[in-house]
Amino acid sequence: MSILRLDKVTKRYRDHLAVDEVSFEVQPGTIFGMLGPNGAGKTSTIRIITTITGPDSGQVYFRGEHLNKTHPSQMGYLPEERGLYKKMKVGEHLLYLAQLKGLSRQEADKKCKIMLDRFEALEWWNKKVEELSKGMQQKIQFIATIVHDPVLLILDEPFTGLDPINSNMIQDEIFRLRDKGVSILFSTHRMEQVEEMCENIILINKGKNILMGNVKEIRNRFKEHLFQVSYKGDLPSSFSGGLELVRNEDHTATFRIPDQDTPNHLLQFLMGSGCEIQSFHEILPTINEIFISQVKGISHE
Amino acid sequence: MSSKIWIVARREYLSRVQKKSFILVTLLTPLGIALFSVVIGFIMNAGSKSDQRVVIKDDTGIIQQIAAEDKNFPYDFSTKDLSVLKEDYSSLGYDLFVYVPAMRDSSTMRLAASYYSTEKPSLMILESIESKLSDQIETYRMRKSNIDQKLLDSFRADVSLENGAMDPNDPGSSAAAGKLNIIIGTALGGLMGFMMYLVIFIYGSMVMRSVMEEKLSRIVEVMVSSVRPIQLMMGKLIGVGGVGLTQLAIWAVLIPILLLIVAAFLPGVEPSQLANMKSGIEIDPQAVEDFSGQEVIAAIFNLKWWLILPVFIIFFLGGYFIYSSLFAAMGSAISEDMGEGQQLMMPIVIVVLIAFYMLFPVLSNPNGNLAVFASLFPLFSPIIMPARLAFDPPWWQIVLSIIIMLTTVWFFIWLTSRIYRVGILMYGKKVTIREMIKWLRYSE
Numbered sequence: 001m002s003i004l005r006l007d008k009v010t011k012r013y014r015d016h017l018a019v020d021e022v023s024f025e026v027q028p029g030t031i032f033g034m035l036g037p038n039g040a041g042k043t044s045t046i047r048i049i050t051t052i053t054g055p056d057s058g059q060v061y062f063r064g065e066h067l068n069k070t071h072p073s074q075m076g077y078l079p080e081e082r083g084l085y086k087k088m089k090v091g092e093h094l095l096y097l098a099q100l101k102g103l104s105r106q107e108a109d110k111k112c113k114i115m116l117d118r119f120e121a122l123e124w125w126n127k128k129v130e131e132l133s134k135g136m137q138q139k140i141q142f143i144a145t146i147v148h149d150p151v152l153l154i155l156d157e158p159f160t161g162l163d164p165i166n167s168n169m170i171q172d173e174i175f176r177l178r179d180k181g182v183s184i185l186f187s188t189h190r191m192e193q194v195e196e197m198c199e200n201i202i203l204i205n206k207g208k209n210i211l212m213g214n215v216k217e218i219r220n221r222f223k224e225h226l227f228q229v230s231y232k233g234d235l236p237s238s239f240s241g242g243l244e245l246v247r248n249e250d251h252t253a254t255f256r257i258p259d260q261d262t263p264n265h266l267l268q269f270l271m272g273s274g275c276e277i278q279s280f281h282e283i284l285p286t287i288n289e290i291f292i293s294q295v296k297g298i299s300h301e
Numbered sequence: 302m303s304s305k306i307w308i309v310a311r312r313e314y315l316s317r318v319q320k321k322s323f324i325l326v327t328l329l330t331p332l333g334i335a336l337f338s339v340v341i342g343f344i345m346n347a348g349s350k351s352d353q354r355v356v357i358k359d360d361t362g363i364i365q366q367i368a369a370e371d372k373n374f375p376y377d378f379s380t381k382d383l384s385v386l387k388e389d390y391s392s393l394g395y396d397l398f399v400y401v402p403a404m405r406d407s408s409t410m411r412l413a414a415s416y417y418s419t420e421k422p423s424l425m426i427l428e429s430i431e432s433k434l435s436d437q438i439e440t441y442r443m444r445k446s447n448i449d450q451k452l453l454d455s456f457r458a459d460v461s462l463e464n465g466a467m468d469p470n471d472p473g474s475s476a477a478a479g480k481l482n483i484i485i486g487t488a489l490g491g492l493m494g495f496m497m498y499l500v501i502f503i504y505g506s507m508v509m510r511s512v513m514e515e516k517l518s519r520i521v522e523v524m525v526s527s528v529r530p531i532q533l534m535m536g537k538l539i540g541v542g543g544v545g546l547t548q549l550a551i552w553a554v555l556i557p558i559l560l561l562i563v564a565a566f567l568p569g570v571e572p573s574q575l576a577n578m579k580s581g582i583e584i585d586p587q588a589v590e591d592f593s594g595q596e597v598i599a600a601i602f603n604l605k606w607w608l609i610l611p612v613f614i615i616f617f618l619g620g621y622f623i624y625s626s627l628f629a630a631m632g633s634a635i636s637e638d639m640g641e642g643q644q645l646m647m648p649i650v651i652v653v654l655i656a657f658y659m660l661f662p663v664l665s666n667p668n669g670n671l672a673v674f675a676s677l678f679p680l681f682s683p684i685i686m687p688a689r690l691a692f693d694p695p696w697w698q699i700v701l702s703i704i705i706m707l708t709t710v711w712f713f714i715w716l717t718s719r720i721y722r723v724g725i726l727m728y729g730k731k732v733t734i735r736e737m738i739k740w741l742r743y744s745e
Contacts, residue, residue, distance in 0.1 A: 047726070050526050
């Protein structure tokens with residue numbers, strides 16, 4: 001059973017359609033990427049999932065039940081635009097947010113300290129939030145998001161403003177939670193992270209669902225049959241059988257082979273021509289390229 | 302569910318009460334009021350005593366003759382030449398010279414005297430001189446007609462209005478005390494109305510500023526994922542309201558103590574006098590002077606505090622919730638700075654000001670039609686009803702006023718929370734009141 005399922009969810013604000021029949025499903029223990037340019041409707045969709053607003057039409061199911069106001073207590077939501085009370089002390093602030101998630105004071109105290117310790121930040125307990133760097137504040141916000149053991153984590157651009165070390169720390173924590181069975185809805189427009197982290201993605205633009213599926217499957221679906229070859233010696237001067245040389249620089253050549261053809265033909269052809277092959281691999285489009293081509297394609301229509 | 306409201310309220314309360322600025326303001330305000338009353342006391346004392354020296358040249362001969370018998374007659378007489386006096390009165394040490402010419406006819410009504418002064422004299426001193434001169438002439442004429450002083454005294458009558466319903470066995474219920482009660486009621490009413498007016502603005506704008514800051518710093522984005530907007534708003538209203546009650550409680554203890562200390566060390570400064578000043582209601586100073594300090598204190602203790610205090614607190618909270626929920630809604634709609642807020646605040650400010658200015662006619666006729674209307678109308682009642690409490694308004698009016706007010710509180714919280722939940726997550730554009738009305742219809 002999926003943790004979260006959206007079925008043709010639509011949200012209209014007065015002058016525009018923010019979410020237009022978006023449907024997707026998040027499986028337990030997976031990271032699901034929600035991609036889209038700014039203003040695509042990601043935040044509006046998340047606000048519906050966290051019951052901050054309601055959909056105009058369509059259904060949302062959380063663990064098989066119709067979404068209701070009690071469900072957000074099992075979710076952890078890190079919004080894209082996030083702030084903390086500057087004058088509060090870190091420990092006090094974490095306790096406050098944890099208690100609002102439904103933890104008792106004792107539980108909250110214990111869990112917040114464990115979490116801070118894991119993020120090597122226990123000594124901040126009595127510091128005021130305003131004394132922390134932006135990156136440190138991000139960590140505190142992340143801790144506040146996961147302190148109540150949510151089963152669904154919704155992270156909206158969780159890595160903005162973090163240095164590589166802190167980025168990795170949070171990424172590792174996300175993987176650790178996933179391995180424990182937590183589902184993660186990961187909203188971003190930074191594609192390289194999506195490839196690295198997500199099993200499945202949905203691409204939305206202007207409120208519409210334009211692409212959805214497994215990351216590997218999507219990259220395969222959009223592949224252009226490109227293969228890269230590193231070689232020694234010289235390439236033959238002409239190619240037969242529909243082979244096309246796309247690029248050739250510094251003994252690295254990129255070929256496009258006809259749709260129905262197989263890479264073996266290319267290899268056989270090159271080996272027959274007498275050049276020495278050092279490496280050979282397929283070039284799949286990055287999610288970034290697919291994203292750009294899809295978004296552009298839609299907006300040009 | 303509702304426990305979240307208390308968690309929010311607790312933070313809102315503690316974060317304010319623990320601030321140094323709160324502690325300073327709470328402790329320094331009573332000191333400031335005490336200091337202010339000392340200064341006002343000095344000013345009023347200095348103003349009421351006439352230190353102006355007046356010399357009179359009396360060509361009628363009557364005034365000086367009669368005045369000679371009155372030891373308290375405050376002015377001096379001189380027989381020097383008119384022209385000399387006109388020139389030299391100030392070098393003789395006088396501020397004012399009055400020349401009373403001889404009467405052409407001993408029974409004349411009008412007598413035109415003239416004054417000379419280097420500086421413009423106050424109206425008060427001129428009137429005082431006029432009445433003293435007239436008194437002397439009247440006394441002279443009565444004597445001349447052989448009217449005996451005893452006979453004259455027997456003509457006198459002094460009607461004093463007493464409250465017929467007052468218990469004659471109650472020592473505090475003399476005629477004078479009845480009037481004193483009215484004076485004290487007016488002072489107390491003015492004070493309470495004024496305090497409600499301050500409370501609405503001080504705590505209302507506190508709520509508004511804090512809503513605005515939470516929105517602009519994007520704290521709400523984090524908060525609304527675990528708290529519903531109405532819980533966040535209610536928590537804030539309750540927390541800040543608690544701060545207000547705490548501050549009032551401390552002031553209710555400190556201010557009277559400090560004022561009593563001031564009154565003890567500074568004769569002539571009555572707390573009630575200060576209250577008059579603040580409420581801006583003119584009370585004949587003569588009327589206050591007729592009562593001793595003990596009488597005043599007794600009358601203050603005789604007020605129905607067991608009724609006034611709890612009812613005042615109910616109206617304090619009601620007024621606070623009605624207006625600060627409006628301020629919260631306005632704060633949620635601000636997307637850039639406080640300047641935008643002023644514009645949105647205008648309608649609220651106007652309503653509160655109307656209520657405040659109604660205090661004056663209401664206090665001079667505390668059970669009249671305007672008073673009854675204003676103390677039932679829920680936008681005015683938090684300011685007007687407390688002001689009437691010392692005048693024993695009918696029970697049904699107090700109860701009805703509270704019921705209407707609490708219903709309005711409930712309605713306003715419902716109304717404003719619908720604006721608030723949209724406003725706090727809306728950025729970028731300036732919001733008009735018309736647009737906020739549209740938000741009311743948004744689905745959740």
